[in-house]
Amino acid sequence: MLVNAAGPWSSKLNRLAGIGGDFTVEVAPLRQEVHHVPAPLRLGDDVPIIADADLGIYVRPDAGGNLLIGGTEPACDPLEWIDDPGAADPNPTVARFEAQILRGARRLPDLGVPNRPRGIAGVYDAASDRTPIYDRTESDGYFVAMGTSGNQFKNAPLVGSLMLAIIEGVMRGHDHDADPITFTAPHTGHRIDLGAFSRKRPLNSVTSGTVLG
Ligand SMILES: Cc1cc2nc3c(=O)[nH]c(=O)nc-3n(C[C@H](O)[C@H](O)[C@H](O)COP(=O)(O)OP(=O)(O)OC[C@H]3O[C@@H](n4cnc5c(N)ncnc54)[C@H](O)[C@@H]3O)c2cc1C
Structure with a gap:
């Protein structure tokens, strides 16, 4: 199992590994x-x-x-x-x-x-839509936490929890692409649809389109 969290090097690393053919987000x-x-x-x-x-x-x-x-x-x-x-x-x-x-x-x-x-x-x-990609990829066991777009430092602890939920679910056989996993925030109880961070999402049109997310 591998997580590409190489920051600005993430796309280059994906290309080296032959990953990215099904990404809609650049x-x-x-x-x-x-x-x-x-x-x-x-x-x-x-x-x-x-x-x-x-x-x-x-x-x-x-x-x-x-x-x-x-x-x-x-x-x-x-x-x-x-x-x-x-x-x-x-x-x-x-x-x-x-x-x-x-x-x-x-x-x-x-x-x-x-x-x-x-x-x-x-x-x-x-x-391209200034929204991160927290997801599996087309290669079993290869995950990505990338595309942080200048605004995810403050979210780092939560991102670890989101990735854990995705990795555990997918490794247990859940089809996260067809039926995205949800994450319940421990303090607020807010349910987060992790499909929002899919590599295959339609581009997010409700962000500011800037570093402000
Ligand atoms: C100027 C600037 C200002 C910012 N201001 C804010 C802010 O105010 N608030 C906020 O929330 N966010 C801010 N950010 C964004 C924040 O810094 C990033 O979202 C965050 O650092 C992403 O963390 P990361 O661990 O995913 O990647 P990174 O912090 O980029 O870490 C990636 C690591 O992977 C390593 N790496 C790369 N390739 C390989 C390889 N092949 N093998 C092993 N290691 C490798 C790199 O050396 C690096 O240490 C800012 C970013 C910048 C550039």
């Missing part, structure tokens, strides 16, 4: 930058994440009185699809930093714009 590495700036003084630490689709940014507080400002893939920003995640430039660029921080400053006029870029650059494992 997944590819997408380079992204998230920037880091001192928060304006009057902004408290208890500010929640703010998504601003008009300006194409999201903002959330970070430790030490700072803010993280990321992008929501607005049409004016070219998407940086890459072939080799290992070769992606890990440094934030001046152009992206200035664009994103200036957008933030349009909503937060007290926001200073530092003259050197600060932040991180990384690679999303971006699914």
